[in-house]
Amino acid sequence: MIHIGLAALLAVVPPPIDQASVRDAALSSGFQEAYVGSAGPIARAIHAAYDIPASVTVAQSILESNWGRSKLSVNELNYFGFKCVTPTSPGPIALRCASYPTTECIPAPCHPVDAFFRSYASISDSFRDYGRLLTTSSNYAAALPVRDDPDAFVRAVARKYATDPEYANKVIRLMDLYDLRRFDR
Structure with a gap:
């Protein structure tokens, strides 16, 4: 497990991003590359702070937020x-x-529910919480030894994440389609 002090984390987390420009990019044509x-x-x-594949982080954020266009990502920066x-x-x-x-599928069958989701101050905070959770939760401990292999990493994460x-195949397809492994180099 990687432990990092707040000062060290702040040194690797980029400055806050203009939320309006991110939303505008997500709603424009060519929004995929802008996102x-x-x-x-x-x-x-997040890779620098938590040593998890950046390609997986981007791909999961795409899938979970619909390219930053979901209500949860627009309203809550989640x-x-x-x-x-x-x-x-x-x-x-x-x-x-x-x-x-x-919609929850556990217990089966799938059924609608109201759930409470985390709301963040910034996109960076949402990504930071992702890195923190994947490296501190016992649910994802099996993924950490294979963090140098993005495909194996997301397959291990997906067992508990979704x-x-x-799910893992969808994340890997996004990594392939948008050449997201370039962020791991």
Whole structure:
């Protein structure tokens, strides 16, 4: 597990990004490359702080936030779909919890529910919480020994991260289609 002090983390996390320009890019034509261009440097900073593949970070943020266009990412700056621990416990990085309708498939069958999701002050905070969670939760411990192999890493993460059996394949397809492994070099 990697431990990093706040001063060291601040040294690798890029300065705050203009939220309006990120949203505008996500809504414009060519929004995919604009989103990747914005998310890539943040993912590299998260790699520097937590030693997890930047390619996986970008691809998961694409899938979870619909290229930064989901209601959760636009309103709450939550790019990974992270829920609150309890309705009033957003964790150490998020600011608050916000209720949104979603679909849960455990227990089966899939059914609509209202769930509380983390709300962040910035895109960087959302990505930082992703890095923190993947490197501190026992749910993802099996992924850490293979962090030098983005495909193996996301396959290990997906076992606990998502209920969709195709989740890892979807992330890998995004990594291939948009050459996201360039952020790991």
